Amino acid sequence: MEKIPRQKMPVQDAKERIKNFSSVALGYSEEQAVLEAKRCIQCKKPTCMGGCPVEVDIPGFIKKIAEKNFPEAIKILKNKNNLPAICGRVCPQETQCEIKCVLAKKGQPVAIGRLERFAADWEMKQGREQRAESREQRAESREQRAGIKVAVAGSGPAGLTCAADLAKMGYDVTIFESLHETGGVLMYGIPEFRLPKKIVKTEIDYIKSLGVNIKTNVLIGKTKTVQELFDEGYKAIFVGTGAGLPQFLGIPGENLNRIYSANEFLTRANLMKAYKFPEYDTPIDIGKKVAVIGAGNVAMDAARVSLRLGADEVIIVYRRTEKEMPARLEEIEHAKEEGVKLHLLTAPVRFIGDENNNVTGMECLKMELGEPDSSGRRRPVPIKNSEFKFDVDTVVMAIGQSPNPLLPKTIRGLQVGKHGNIITDEKTGATSIPGIFAGGDIATGASTVIEAMGAGKRAARAIDEYIKNLKR
Amino acid sequence: MFNIIEKSTPATSINKFVIEAPDIAKKTFPGQFVILRLHEKGERIPITVADTDRVKGTITLFIQEVGKTTIEMGKLKSGDIILDVVGPLGVPSDIENFGTVICIAGGVGVAVMYPIVKALKEKGNKIISILGARSKNFIVLENEMKINSDEFYITTDDGSYGEKGFVSDVLKNLIAQSPARPLANLVYAIGPVPMMRVVSEITKQHNLKTIVSLNPIMVDGTGMCGACRVSVGGVTKFACVDGPDFDGHLVNWPELTSRLSVFKRKEKESLDHSCKLLKMKPQMNADGHR
Numbered sequence: 001m002e003k004i005p006r007q008k009m010p011v012q013d014a015k016e017r018i019k020n021f022s023s024v025a026l027g028y029s030e031e032q033a034v035l036e037a038k039r040c041i042q043c044k045k046p047t048c049m050g051g052c053p054v055e056v057d058i059p060g061f062i063k064k065i066a067e068k069n070f071p072e073a074i075k076i077l078k079n080k081n082n083l084p085a086i087c088g089r090v091c092p093q094e095t096q097c098e099i100k101c102v103l104a105k106k107g108q109p110v111a112i113g114r115l116e117r118f119a120a121d122w123e124m125k126q127g128r129e130q131r132a133e134s135r136e137q138r139a140e141s142r143e144q145r146a147g148i149k150v151a152v153a154g155s156g157p158a159g160l161t162c163a164a165d166l167a168k169m170g171y172d173v174t175i176f177e178s179l180h181e182t183g184g185v186l187m188y189g190i191p192e193f194r195l196p197k198k199i200v201k202t203e204i205d206y207i208k209s210l211g212v213n214i215k216t217n218v219l220i221g222k223t224k225t226v227q228e229l230f231d232e233g234y235k236a237i238f239v240g241t242g243a244g245l246p247q248f249l250g251i252p253g254e255n256l257n258r259i260y261s262a263n264e265f266l267t268r269a270n271l272m273k274a275y276k277f278p279e280y281d282t283p284i285d286i287g288k289k290v291a292v293i294g295a296g297n298v299a300m301d302a303a304r305v306s307l308r309l310g311a312d313e314v315i316i317v318y319r320r321t322e323k324e325m326p327a328r329l330e331e332i333e334h335a336k337e338e339g340v341k342l343h344l345l346t347a348p349v350r351f352i353g354d355e356n357n358n359v360t361g362m363e364c365l366k367m368e369l370g371e372p373d374s375s376g377r378r379r380p381v382p383i384k385n386s387e388f389k390f391d392v393d394t395v396v397m398a399i400g401q402s403p404n405p406l407l408p409k410t411i412r413g414l415q416v417g418k419h420g421n422i423i424t425d426e427k428t429g430a431t432s433i434p435g436i437f438a439g440g441d442i443a444t445g446a447s448t449v450i451e452a453m454g455a456g457k458r459a460a461r462a463i464d465e466y467i468k469n470l471k472r
Numbered sequence: 473m474f475n476i477i478e479k480s481t482p483a484t485s486i487n488k489f490v491i492e493a494p495d496i497a498k499k500t501f502p503g504q505f506v507i508l509r510l511h512e513k514g515e516r517i518p519i520t521v522a523d524t525d526r527v528k529g530t531i532t533l534f535i536q537e538v539g540k541t542t543i544e545m546g547k548l549k550s551g552d553i554i555l556d557v558v559g560p561l562g563v564p565s566d567i568e569n570f571g572t573v574i575c576i577a578g579g580v581g582v583a584v585m586y587p588i589v590k591a592l593k594e595k596g597n598k599i600i601s602i603l604g605a606r607s608k609n610f611i612v613l614e615n616e617m618k619i620n621s622d623e624f625y626i627t628t629d630d631g632s633y634g635e636k637g638f639v640s641d642v643l644k645n646l647i648a649q650s651p652a653r654p655l656a657n658l659v660y661a662i663g664p665v666p667m668m669r670v671v672s673e674i675t676k677q678h679n680l681k682t683i684v685s686l687n688p689i690m691v692d693g694t695g696m697c698g699a700c701r702v703s704v705g706g707v708t709k710f711a712c713v714d715g716p717d718f719d720g721h722l723v724n725w726p727e728l729t730s731r732l733s734v735f736k737r738k739e740k741e742s743l744d745h746s747c748k749l750l751k752m753k754p755q756m757n758a759d760g761h762r
Contacts, residue, residue: 178558178692178694179558179692180509180516180555180556180558188692188696216556217556217557217558218495218558219558219559219561219694222499222559222560222561223495223496223499223558223559223560224495224499244692244694244695244696245695245696246696246697246698248698248708250708254708255701255702255703255708255727255731257730257731257733257734258734260698260699261697261698261699263696263697263698264691264697264698264699267691267692267696267697268691272515272516272691273513277738277741277742278741278742278745278746279513279745280513280515281513281514281515281540281541281742282515282516282691283735283738283739283741283742284738285734285735285737285738356730356733357726357727357730357731404694404695404696405695406694406695406713
């Protein structure tokens, strides 16, 4: 049989796409999806599944795509993954499942993520939902667990997954979200051109259809305390409040105007739709030359949003080399195609402002790589007397986020780590307080959507066990 | 969705809203604020809560018309709906028996000061209130403040009511004339940034500890975006979760002033845009379009 090559993802042309916020990656056609699915050799002991935190039956759903049985494909996906259209777009498959694909040893792995996206998008196009499990199963589990209340704080990927899995088991689940929109980082963090908000809303509607209640504008710890939730009859609480605290460098001039945290910059652009200002009320002020400090996915997002908001020049400033950049390769490539420039081995030491307190430039130091540090990456070391300046009129700090301390601080006796992360049992999400579980960035620090979803899934299982034991 | 139970306009361009929000009313203490968003395309704006009624489950807000959203809000009536309200946010004001407290409020800042004064009075403090407004018709909550004060002064910039001049003039006089040293154990100053700054500069000379309530630009209000960062004693603080109350002697006032003006141009653009839309509507109707 002739070998089928890995199917390329069709994309919007770079010159065009920097003028709009529409999707960059356009998705496989049916023919492409079937061809790609046929590349899967259906291993007896599939190694790819070991890389999936939400335990998707990868060869199973791919086989159905190869057979053009798309309804079955999406059912298999949704059996484990409540947010397949989202995961198919933002999961780093290249370091999760695809890296473990046997085909990767000799050539290109099966494009598992793109196939997942295809199946989920196919379902959305039909306008009809495929139920993950049979009605009988649902009825039986509902009987056992009906009326038992579980609360989830935060509606990001961890909270949504935990809530959906618990609802599937039959629990009466309520998610409390402090923002006006559901979805957490999926709404405020990841830009429209990488993850359309309509897709997020459709997948959240699916989770609601499972019976999950969602209450927005409720900040657990302030509007309601965890103790009050227990008093109201919630048997367990899952905390998935994310890594909402932006980090800064702590260098002079950081509070000058037009220096944004990536959180603020992206929240304005994504959640508040500042790119549609003044139709939408929230503004964003951006100059002609933007420097984004940092080189993770958030930095790439901020850089690409800047281009679309009309910046002439956007540079990524990073203290190590391209090899150490934590962003997904695909995101780095997309950013470069769009004209984002990399200033590597460069670290800012201070920002310079004008008489109106607007940033006009930055002073940097040149770096070189020394010995590997605790992360295994070679540590950047400043080169003496290498200071140099360049002009910028907008800066976005994308150097990481810490867990948001707001809720943990209000729970007496809750054990937190030195970075403010809630300490949990990795397998169950159990915290130091019985009945309180946690997962996602609030427990691990900034990580990926899929890792947060995995934590939500494990916690749902542990919460079920915990509640069963309560009844005994 | 949140119902407006009552709306009135007690002073020129200052609107009072009583909003049904039982969960928030139950939890709000003096000094705390809410963030609200009027509609799907609206921005999130922070407003300090002026009063709560835990029995009726309502919160009271005084909102001055200064920009697009606050002007739009001024057009709402009793029975209308606000799409989103979240709170209470921020750390409550520190309410103890300090002894004598001078409470200085400028403009709509009186609405922020009022619950603090009430709580301080309940704790047994001697309250010296100094209210200031641009002109007579910009004064709100005068009687409510008076009832809770042991000494009460009021000024207007134009002399149309009370003493002509600024709250800082009254403060300076009090300091100059009073034999008591110190004159007070604590000063609260809430109002426009220039006023809080001037008061803090005066009290610093006399070593009078001064608390101010800051109002920087915010988006989420839960410590997530960092838009509201202020330098206090050389350290960056987030007003939404570390404040809004800070030591006025330690605040970097020039930085705060400039950060508040960062979207000035955009704010004007937004206002112009909405004015244009409002003006266009009747014309379009007259032409018979849409």
